[in-house]
Amino acid sequence: MSSHEHETYDVVGIGFGPSNLSLAIALEESRANGLEGGINSLFFERQPSFGWHRNMLLPSATMQISFLKDLATFRNPTSGFSFISYLYASGRLSQFVNNQDFFPTRQEFHQYLEWAQAQVSDRVAYGSEVTSVGLRPGADPELSDRLRLEVADAAGRVSRVVEARNVVISTGLVPSMPEGTDRDERVWHSSEFLEKYRRMNPAELRRVAVVGAGQSAAEIARFLYDELPHAQVWAVIPSYGYSVADDTPFANQIFDSGAVDDYYFGTEQTREAFWRYHRNTNYSVVDDEVIRDLYRRSYDDDVRGIKRLHFLNLTRVTDVKRAGAETRVSLQEGPGGGVRELDFDAVVCATGYTEMEPTRLLGDLDRYCLRDESGRYRVERDYRIVTEPEMRCGIYLQGGTEHTHGLTSSLLSNIAVRSGEIADSIVARRVEQNSERAARALSSPL
Numbered sequence: 001m002s003s004h005e006h007e008t009y010d011v012v013g014i015g016f017g018p019s020n021l022s023l024a025i026a027l028e029e030s031r032a033n034g035l036e037g038g039i040n041s042l043f044f045e046r047q048p049s050f051g052w053h054r055n056m057l058l059p060s061a062t063m064q065i066s067f068l069k070d071l072a073t074f075r076n077p078t079s080g081f082s083f084i085s086y087l088y089a090s091g092r093l094s095q096f097v098n099n100q101d102f103f104p105t106r107q108e109f110h111q112y113l114e115w116a117q118a119q120v121s122d123r124v125a126y127g128s129e130v131t132s133v134g135l136r137p138g139a140d141p142e143l144s145d146r147l148r149l150e151v152a153d154a155a156g157r158v159s160r161v162v163e164a165r166n167v168v169i170s171t172g173l174v175p176s177m178p179e180g181t182d183r184d185e186r187v188w189h190s191s192e193f194l195e196k197y198r199r200m201n202p203a204e205l206r207r208v209a210v211v212g213a214g215q216s217a218a219e220i221a222r223f224l225y226d227e228l229p230h231a232q233v234w235a236v237i238p239s240y241g242y243s244v245a246d247d248t249p250f251a252n253q254i255f256d257s258g259a260v261d262d263y264y265f266g267t268e269q270t271r272e273a274f275w276r277y278h279r280n281t282n283y284s285v286v287d288d289e290v291i292r293d294l295y296r297r298s299y300d301d302d303v304r305g306i307k308r309l310h311f312l313n314l315t316r317v318t319d320v321k322r323a324g325a326e327t328r329v330s331l332q333e334g335p336g337g338g339v340r341e342l343d344f345d346a347v348v349c350a351t352g353y354t355e356m357e358p359t360r361l362l363g364d365l366d367r368y369c370l371r372d373e374s375g376r377y378r379v380e381r382d383y384r385i386v387t388e389p390e391m392r393c394g395i396y397l398q399g400g401t402e403h404t405h406g407l408t409s410s411l412l413s414n415i416a417v418r419s420g421e422i423a424d425s426i427v428a429r430r431v432e433q434n435s436e437r438a439a440r441a442l443s444s445p446l
Contacts (some may be wrong), residue, residue: 012164015171016045019398022071026423046129055194075420142390170398173353190350212350218286245285255413263406356399379404382425
């Protein structure tokens with residue numbers, strides 16, 4: 001630990017998924033564009049290597065956003081970190097164009113992300129988890145321009161202490177399970193699907209349930225139906241069937257970078273209207289192609305006189321418990337309907353995520369962070385937490401800002417512009433702080 005004790009960085013990123021990868025690229029390109037001295041940065045990631053939703057890289061799954069909404073293009077169309085640059089480097093640019101498709105597979109997009117991170121990997125420490133962020137011992141927040149971060153290794157031991165003028169927190173969303181449901185070797189969240197599925201003997205999976213109404217639920221139901229021709233697949237859906245995602249041109253404007261300003265500077269009525277009218281662009285909705293695939297499979301079953309794909313609409317999970325080698329699930333049909341029990345060999349809960357919550361990580365530092373009337377962090381337009389005036393360090397959030405910045409606060413759709421705004425803010429603040437230090441030096445007596 002001593003060899004790293006006095007490391008100081010302009011930026012330390014906590015978490016290294018696509019958002020902070022995009023930030024690392026933005027900072028790299030700001031250096032290339034002639035910023036004197038550059039911004040030195042380091043990112044910590046608790047995973048042993050880069051990975052983004054690895055357990056949902058299903059063979060048939062495609063991206064839900066255009067390949068142009070990559071890590072850099074909307075911020076810098078000439079970036080060498082774009083998806084097009086990746087295709088060119090991979091020797092597949094012509095083939096991709098001939099494919100005439102704006103939406104690559106999720107597997108190919110993950111390969112692109114891995115390609116991009118390899119170019120900035122010297123600034124990433126994998127297998128490292130930031131366990132606390134705070135002021136240096138005895139430091140006055142009004143005088144100190146640095147925060148102290150403790151970093152644990154894979155064994156949970158504090159192995160490194162670094163200091164940062166700014167921290168950017170991007171620890172990702174937290175998997176959400178139905179109330180009272182715990183994960184085990186037979187009950188999975190969609191975020192761990194492929195890993196858990198591959199541990200099973202497919203022949204033992206004869207009755208499987210997929211809980212949820214969104215894209216992941218529908219994709220997993222389709223995957224299991226195709227992979228397990230001997231199995232019964234039950235889709236447990238709280239709505240009346242799957243709802244289609246609105247990806248029409250006017251609705252997609254909600255993901256434009258300009259929509260962030262409309263939301264951030266809008267009235268409460270404006271923000272409410274955003275959610276009321278446009279939740280169906282992203283939440284609990286499914287691509288039209290996947291819905292049609294599932295319906296076609298169900299219809300073909302009817303034609304052949306078999307029934308392998310079951311849809312339990314307007315149904316919620318009320319209890320999950322082990323019954324011998326099987327998992328017994330209690331299901332309520334409709335708000336006032338009865339409860340029935342079904343046994344399954346595996347249950348997959350594609351029940352979404354909750355927002356990133358950095359309060360525990362910030363510890364005592366949280367008292368300098370201001371909150372709104374609902375107890376949520378107040379956040380500046382540049383994604384920096386509003387702090388008490390004496391706090392000179394910057395604490396930025398990549399995620400957990402839907403209440404201030406709207407739908408795109410944690411989505412890939414606006415990732416390049418969002419990271420660019422954070423990078424610009426960090427650069428501007430450093431220039432301002434350097435000017436203040438120079439002015440104090442000139443005014444000090446010899």
